[in-house]
Amino acid sequence: MLTISQLATYAGVTTRAVRHYHQIGLLPEPERDQSGYRSYDADAVVRLIRIHALADAGVPLARVQELLDAGPEEFADGVQEIDKELRGEIRRVQRTRKRLARLAGGQHLALPECVVDYLDRLRDLGVEEQYIELERDAWIMVAAQVPDAIEAVIARKHEDLNDPDVIKLYSLLNGAVEMPADDARIVEFADIIERLAIRAAAAGELDATAFDDGFAALLDATMLNSSPGAERLLAILEARGWQGWTRLHQVPRSAG
């Protein structure tokens, strides 16, 4: 007859695990010897090894209970199901690994590849790092918000970069983050942005991305906080009949 620690080592588990299995009724309590010690036989070893095999596979103990006490068919079914879950688990971990791989190089945490590429293109255009970090943070939020649409959105952005006005805008951007509200260049920004917006409106490209209102407001607020000059820029645009930022649009001019 075996003591609890002998039983445990033969089955490759700890004594604490054995007592836990007793507590939850997974392994029946054995007889005690005259001094109150639990006394096990080979059957207990076999059952414990079986429990360990299933638990080791990640099967919840409650389910181990069911499986071991069930008939062969239910057992086979249950094992099938567990196998399906394990396949899903592997796929999940592999997806995670891909995300981690993209992120291992730099600080591109939580950013899809296409966004990283886009930011690299901005960098190549000579845009300063400070501004790129702002864009990056915004894209992190956008990617989290509409993960399925992010590729399309970025593709549009790449197209936008074919426009000379856009290129010019970005080329003027150096120093923009620290730009004070009275900097003369802000009017220049407003001019370019207005031209772009008018062309976009003409092409009917205004509501391509369907963010919910709150999220658009969040992006707007982020832009506002990003630079001392931002508020001024928006004010200028508003004076010219524009509203918003993430969804920049013309306000119907009311009489008065």
Add this chain to the structure above:
Amino acid sequence: MLTISQLATYAGVTTRAVRHYHQIGLLPEPERDQSGYRSYDADAVVRLIRIHALADAGVPLARVQELLDAGPEEFADGVQEIDKELRGEIRRVQRTRKRLARLAGGQHLALPECVVDYLDRLRDLGVEEQYIELERDAWIMVAAQVPDAIEAVIARKHEDLNDPDVIKLYSLLNGAVEMPADDARIVEFADIIERLAIRAAAAGELDATAFDDGFAALLDATMLNSSPGAERLLAILEARGWQGWTRLHQVPRSAG
């Protein structure tokens, strides 16, 4: 400014998770508005999305803390390490899947393939199911005890089955489990076993498998409990100068 549930939905987590991250200091507590509500900005969204990305990869929150607050190199190193762990995890799950696959068909839980094959061979020899179950349970214990040696042990067993005496022994085995202690066939068993043991001793094959003493005793006890006739069989062998079962060996005959 965002409420906690807006923050949470933008980052794809629950409000409970956000508060938990506050508790453990992973996400700084934001300002409160006049009514005591937490009020978040876009930075919180970005940090929370990052936290979620890592936590979702299975990174412990304590480690998420370190990573996010560390420099780019430590960050990259940490991510590398996590990736290594994930690779290990995938391998582990795949091994588990194989074990489960073997086990899905029947009740071969916790048995290596070779043992299953060996038991099938016994079945083919006409050995009754009742005895095979006894063997199976014993092999479960042996496989758990010496997982690396099990293949070799089974190989030896397969060789043993080339011996006509062994074949004969197994062919006589039907009904053996229920055999009463006074059954005449038990003497026959003892005869065959003794012949086999003598030949094995002559070939110097006695201590091929190195079980520890307690484990051998466990197997002996299991055999003893398996059948009413078992005790008689061992008694006969003992009377002829043999001892043990799992490690059957001759006792040096002392004078007297």
Add this chain to the structure above:
DNA sequence: CTTGACCTTGACGTTGCGTCAACGCTTCAT
């Protein structure tokens, strides 16, 4: 003014044990 949907803190539940604590039994060397 009520209703419902938010927010707050506090605290217990979950899973599978690890890890003391405080005590009894056995055994071995002294």
Add this chain to the structure above:
DNA sequence: ATGAAGCGTTGACGCAACGTCAAGGTCAAG
């Protein structure tokens, strides 16, 4: 015989990462 290991016993708290009430305060709408 005695004391110190080294087993065993029960009981209870700890961990990770939140889920899920509970008991209230707040806010927007009808």
